[in-house]
Amino acid sequence: MPDLPTHGNIESEPLEPVTGLSFCEQAYLAANPDVDAAVKAGSLESGRAHFEAFGIRETHRKQVAEIARMEKRRRRARIESILNKSLPYIDDGHLFDFLCPELRQKFDIRDSELIGENLYDNDALTVIKRHRDGLVLDCGAGSRPTIYENVVNFEISAYPSTDVRGVGEVLPFLDNSFDAVLSLNVLEHVKDPFSAAKELLRVLKPGGDLVVVVPLTQPTHGYPHHYYNMTAEGILNLFTPSIDVDRIYVPISTSPVWTLAWIARDWAEGLDEEALADFKSLTVAELLNGAPTLLDRPFVRNLSDTKNLQLASSTTLLAKKK
Structure with a gap:
């Protein structure tokens, strides 16, 4: 694989930074012919890939911003259509x-x-x-x-x-x-x-x-x-x-372990100092013994109403028809 370019063609004209929000593939390739050539040769996936690896740490010619503005107008026209x-x-x-x-x-x-x-x-x-x-x-x-x-x-x-x-x-x-x-x-x-x-x-x-x-x-x-x-x-x-x-x-990225950690963290936020200490002492073995064995523990009794609603196993509604 040929060496990849690590920077664009930067001259002495005014410079403007390019960010992830203002990045435009066409503008980046137009202002950086060496990157464009690498993409066309298949040695680089895209201008964005190069930008994220190198360009985000650099400044680029004003031409990039000008072309990006043109591409933004084109993109908005496409959305409007x-x-x-x-x-x-x-x-x-x-x-x-x-x-x-x-x-x-x-x-x-x-x-x-x-x-x-x-x-x-x-x-x-x-x-x-x-x-x-x-x-x-x-x-x-x-x-x-x-x-x-x-x-x-x-x-x-x-x-x-x-x-x-x-x-x-x-x-x-x-x-x-x-x-x-x-x-x-x-x-x-x-x-x-x-x-x-x-x-x-x-x-x-x-x-x-x-x-x-x-x-x-x-x-x-x-x-x-x-x-x-x-x-x-x-x-x-x-x-x-x-x-x-x-x-x-x-x-x-969304396996059940995330839920365990999320619930534990939010549960802890709803406890006073005494109940929090009790919660931190809870063992997995005690938890596996079942909820009925834990109902009188401070971390259960002292959990705030807000956290009970946020973490509820189920929620009860009592109402009357208008």
């Missing part, structure tokens, strides 16, 4: 905002200082790479540290990386707009997951790829709400019979 403009929206030059007051009220959407953020796993990255010449919807993208030119970031929050703002139950896109759809740790926060699933299928092209991640035993979390956890059967129930299942499984 698949929008359902029969729905009310505002274009502020940064994002297309479909989160109208009616939707806010209907789905109880409230602004929050909390930031949703997750990195793509291998399944998502594989799909993004497979459709590099198409369009991928990241529905409920959260705040993304990097913009992928073929990925449309849809959110209820106006993050710097958000392309289109709205709610999952009323996606503002035309039918069959996307080659792939990602819904990563989102459907538990959706008020009507059946409508949201139907919308995901509506905007996905026939034969398109669908990647869905939903928690089962995670504690309640996130913004704006946390409505539903799901079993594997529950996920399938949302989408069948409209899909052909390739695989449904639990990756190591």
Whole structure:
């Protein structure tokens, strides 16, 4: 394999930094012919791969920023071409905002200082790479540290990386707009997951790829709400019979050990000093003896109401019909 270039062609003209959010593949290759040649020769996967290895530590010519602005306009025009403009929206030059007051009220959407953020796993990255010449919807993208030119970031929050703002139950896109759809740790926060699933299928092209991640035993979390956890059967129930299942499984990144650690940490946060000491003394052997043997322990009796709701084995509702 030939040596890979470790820097772009930098001259004495004004320099501007390139970040993950402002990175543009075409602009990077245009401003760095040696990187472009390496990509075409097959010795380098992409300009982004080079940027993440070397370029993120460098400054680059103003030409990069200029071309990036042109590519951003082109990308926004591409996104605009698949929008359902029969729905009310505002274009502020940064994002297309479909989160109208009616939707806010209907789905109880409230602004929050909390930031949703997750990195793509291998399944998502594989799909993004497979459709590099198409369009991928990241529905409920959260705040993304990097913009992928073929990925449309849809959110209820106006993050710097958000392309289109709205709610999952009323996606503002035309039918069959996307080659792939990602819904990563989102459907538990959706008020009507059946409508949201139907919308995901509506905007996905026939034969398109669908990647869905939903928690089962995670504690309640996130913004704006946390409505539903799901079993594997529950996920399938949302989408069948409209899909052909390739695989449904639990990756190591969401294996049950994460739940154990999460619950233990959150449980500890809901205890006073005495109960916390009791909790830390608990052994696995004592736990395996069963819950009835632990009901009088301080770490059980003194757990806060908030944490009981967050970590509950089940929750009881008492009510009267209006």
